[in-house]
Amino acid sequence: MNARAALARIRLNPQHRAVQRDLRDAAEMHRTLMRLVPDNLGTSPRQSAALLYRLDETDTTSTLLVQAATLDLTHLPDGYGHSDVKDLTPMFHAxxxxxxxxxxxxxxxxxxxxxxxxxxxxxxxxxxxxxxxxxxxxxxxxxxxxxxxxxxxxxxxxxxxxxxxxxxxxxxxxxxxxxxxxxxxxxxxxxxxxxxxxxxxxxxxxxxxxxxxx
CATH class of the missing domain: 3.30.70.1210 (Crispr-associated protein; domain 2)
Structure with a gap:
C-alpha cells in the first residue's frame, strides 16, 4: 500500500487564549486544525484531508498530535505552541x-x-x-x-x-x-x-x- 501522511507534535501553550478555547470546546479545536490542511476539499473536508488528532496530557503538559496527508503549521495562531512535523512514510514501509x-x-x-x-x-x-x-x-x-x-x-x-x-x-x-x-x-x-x-x-x-x- 502506497501510504503517505505527516504527523505534527504540538506542545501547547496553556496561557494562549486560543489554546484555552480549543481545550474547552472540541468543535473549536477542529476548526483550528482544519486551517492546517488545504482548502476546497469538497463536502467531507476532514475525511478528504485524512485529518486526525489526539490530545496527550500529563500533570504538566498538553501535547497535541495532528495527522493529515499534508500539514501547514504556519496557519496555527502565533504562540499556540512549540511544534515539529515528521513524514510517516518510513513507518508505513516498516x-x-x-x-x-x-x-x-x-x-x-x-x-x-x-x-x-x-x-x-x-x-x-x-x-x-x-x-x-x-x-x-x-x-x-x-x-x-x-x-x-x-x-x-x-x-x-x-x-x-x-x-x-x-x-x-x-x-x-x-x-x-x-x-x-x-x-x-x-x-x-x-x-x-x-x-x-x-x-x-x-x-x-x-x-x-x-x-x-x-
Missing part, C-alpha cells in the same frame, strides 16, 4: 507481518441501540461502552485493523464536548488504550492509521500511534 509494536489510541467505544421492527429505518441511540465491554470493542476493532493485541491498558478520559449553536453541548465518551501488539495485516493497518478507527474522529478520537516494541 510495517511487516508479525512485527511487534507498542501502540496508543484514544477511541470513542459505542454501540447503537437496536430498535423494534416498527421503527425500522430509524437510527438507534448510541450508547457508550465502559469496562470489559469497551475492552472487547477495542480488541475487535484492532483485529479488523490488522493488529493482534497482546496487552491493553485502558485509561478513561474526561469526555470531550462541542457546542452547536442553539443546542445543548454534545459529549463524546473517550478511552485511551496503551499496550503491545503484533501486526497481522500490514495493508489493513496502514489503512487504519490513515483513516482512523471508530467514531468522533473530528473530536480527538481514532488516531493510532505505533512504535517498535522494545
Amino acid at each position: 510495517l511487516k507481518k508479525n512485527l511487534a509494536v507498542r501502540y496508543r489510541i484514544t477511541v470513542n467505544p459505542v454501540k447503537t441501540q437496536r430498535l423494534p421492527l416498527d421503527r425500522k429505518g430509524q437510527r438507534g441511540q448510541r450508547i457508550p461502552l465502559t469496562g470489559a465491554d469497551a475492552d472487547q470493542w477495542w480488541t475487535r476493532r484492532a483485529a479488523e485493523a490488522g493488529l493482534a493485541l497482546h496487552t491493553l491498558l485502558p485509561t478513561p478520559l474526561t469526555p470531550t464536548r462541542h457546542h452547536t449553536q442553539g443546542h445543548q453541548p454534545t459529549h463524546h465518551h473517550l478511552v485511551r488504550y496503551d499496550g503491545t501488539a503484533a501486526v497481522t495485516d500490514p495493508d489493513a493497518l496502514a489503512h487504519a492509521i490513515l483513516t482512523g478507527i471508530g467514531r468522533a474522529k473530528s473530536y480527538g478520537a481514532g488516531l493510532l500511534s505505533l512504535a517498535p516494541a522494545a
